[in-house]
Amino acid sequence: MSELIHLHYDVDGEDFVSCGHASEDVRRTLKSIGISGEVIRKVSIAMYEGEINMVIHADGGVADVSICEDGIVVTLSDTGKGIADIDQAMQEGFSTATDEIRELGFGAGMGLPNMKKYSDSMDIKSEVGKGTVVTLKFNL
Amino acid sequence: MSLDFKPVYLDSTKCNGCVNCMKRCPTEAIRVRGGKATIMYERCIGCGECVRVCPTHAKKEFYDSLDSIKNFKYTVAVPSPSLYAQFNNIYDTNYVLTALKRLGFDDVVEGAIGAEYVSAATAEYIKTQHRSRKPVISSACPAVVNLILMRFEHLMDNLSPIQQPEEVTANMARAKAQMETGFNDSDIGVFVITQCAACVMGLKNSVNARIDGVLSAKEIYFPLLAELNKLTPADLENLSLAGSLGVSWGASSGEAHGLKTDNYLSADGMENVVAVLNDMEHDRLSGLDFIELYACTLGCVGGTMNIESPFLARTRLRKLRNSMQEKPVSVTDFSAYKRKEAYRCNNVFKLDDDMLVAMRKTLKVKDIYSRLPGINCGSCGAPSCMAFAEDVVRGTKAKCRYTEAYLDDKRSKTKA
Known part of the structure; x- marks a missing residue:
């Protein structure tokens, strides 16, 4: 897949209630290209969950979006605390979020499962103490 | 969306070229060109935001005049529930309905009755839907449907x-008129009285019901008030069919109230x-059964063609509703009320x-966009820097008055 458009976003780690700025811009871009609503929705949900995750667990990070002729690749990278047990983190309902964050309706343990559900393929690379890179692929 | 009938137009003699309407438009459908606000109709959803915010009242809704009822042998008025709330001390809807007849209509069938059937049909529809199609979003506000x-x-x-409540009511009204008069379809005129531009556009373009005209609450307000003031209790006709649930539709939450669920x-x-x-x-709202959305503040009582403030109107509607009984209607097969397209x-x-x-x-x-200031000032005539960049790529000739200044600014900072 050769990349036609590259989008880069810094995801601010300070305020997760107003986060979603990157996925919002991606949605507008995909709409101007004429990508189908179904794909836009999948990218939008998965990427929003990824943004929230980076804010809650890693104090922010960066999001990169590659738009190719046959697919979209979203890479979310952070230098946070990392994930000790990826299989456990992938289970629905598992969360290490604080009670404070849960009270705001986040941290329900659906972030990674939703990212997997809405993407066509997902890859996680993580090292404790160094950070996490999640790569999401969406077919066009 | 068919656009044979447009929702709003510009009175260019009144437009002073300010950016208020352009900045508020939720679909970026307005540009200021040559000192006047121009509407890109292919993007207009009829929400009426531009009408609401225009300081010089240059944006106006399209609607039919009351005189147009003279073109028919037999006419039926279909008033929206929010109409009741434009008048003070209405505790019996028959006052407004009787006064409407005296304006020249042969019959009146209240929009609230169609609303009750829509509620019952919607409740049946929700029951049959898989989790993936929930929450079901209300289709009652045409501006919201167009936005989606x-x-x-x-x-x-x-x-x-x-279908929309007014469509259901219009079909009931036409069938009743045909049965009672035996007139040809073309001799019967069904006229909806509404409060918003989106409703006028939606109903004039309707494929679900034949609606011969859509009148505005503000145009009939004074003639109707004059008739209301003349009425005595002895004059009242028993025209009301709907109960409190249908009347509730005039304000936000009223529709959901009729569904008999609190999971909305x-x-x-x-x-x-x-x-x-x-x-x-x-995906943050899964688990809900129903979402009710209205473009206007507080729902239909907030429509731009109303007379009264939405807040006072809601209070009046609540008092009226509380003085009425529920008259439940039953729908076993919602498909009879489905949209045809x-x-x-x-x-x-x-x-x-x-x-x-x-x-x-x-x-x-x-x-x-990367070379624009990103301040979304609107002085180029586009609502945001991003919209300006898109317009330029689409071939519009427009200039950003700040770009050069900003670029110079950046250059000089780099030098320093």
């Missing part, structure tokens, strides 16, 4: 397929509607039909 088809097309499957969310006002749709897009998405934002060309154009947009 344009900006949130992937939520299209969640839109309720049930209700939001009104364009910014709030967009925020809820964004949440829904991010499936929803079609309407992506007016794509830069080209060819995806590769659109991608190249998108790159140009990003490039232009």
Whole structure:
């Protein structure tokens, strides 16, 4: 897949209630290209969950979006605390979020499962103490 | 969306070229060109925001005049529930309905009765839907439906397929008139009285019901008030069919109230509607059965063609509703109330039909945007710097008055 458009976003780690700025811009871009609503929705949900995750667990990070002729690749990278047990983190309902964050309706343990559900393929690379890179692929 | 009938127009003699309407438009459908606000009708959803915010009252709604009822042998008025709330001390809807007849209509069938059937049909529809199609989004506000088809097309499957209350009522009214008079269809005129531009556009373009005219609450207000003041209790005709549930539809939450569930969310006002749709897009509202959205603040009582403030009108409607009984209607097969045409998405934002060309154009947009100040001042005539960049790529000739200054600014900072 050769990349036609590259989008880069810094995801601010300070305020997760107003986060979603990157996925919002991606949605507008995909709409101007004429990508189908179904794909836009999948990218939008998965990427929003990824943004929230980076804010809650890693104090922010960066999001990169590659738009190719046959697919979209979203890479979310952070230098946070990392994930000790990826299989456990992938289970629905598992969360290490604080009670404070849960009270705001986040941290329900659906972030990674939703990212997997809405993407066509997902890859996680993580090292404790160094950070996490999640790569999401969406077919066009 | 058919656009044979447009929702709003500009009185260019009154427009002073300010940016208020352009900045508020939720689909970026307005540009200021040559000192006047121009409307890109292919993007207009009829929400009436521009009418509401225009300081010089240059934006106006289209509607039919009361005189147009003279073209028919037999006429029926279909008033929206919010009409009752325009008048003080109405505790019996028959006052407003009788006064309407005295304005020259042969019969009156209240919009609230169609609303009750829509509630019953919607409740049946929700019961049959899989979790993936919930929450069901109300299709009662035509501006919200148009917004979803344009900006949130992937939520299209969640839109309720049930007709608008006015359409259901108009069909009932026509059938009743045919049965009672034996007149030809073309001799019977069905006229809806409404409060908003989106409703006028939606009903004039309706494929679900034949509606011969749509009148505005503000135009008939004074003649109707004059008739109301003349009425004595002995004059009252028993025209009211609907109960408190149908009347409740005039204000936000009223529709959901008729569904007999508390597992719903209700939001009104364009910014709030967009925020809820964004949440829904991010899959944060699953678990709910129903979402009721109205473009106008507080729902139909907030329509731009009303006389009274939405807040006072809601209070009046609540008092009226509380003085009435519920008259439940039953619908066992919702399909009788389904829209005749499936929803079609309407992506007016794509830069080209060819995806590769659109991608190249998108790159140009990003490039232009990166050189703009990003202050969204609107003085170029586009609502935001991003919209300006898109317009330039689409071929519009427009200038950003700040760009050079900002670039110079950056250069000088680099030098220092």
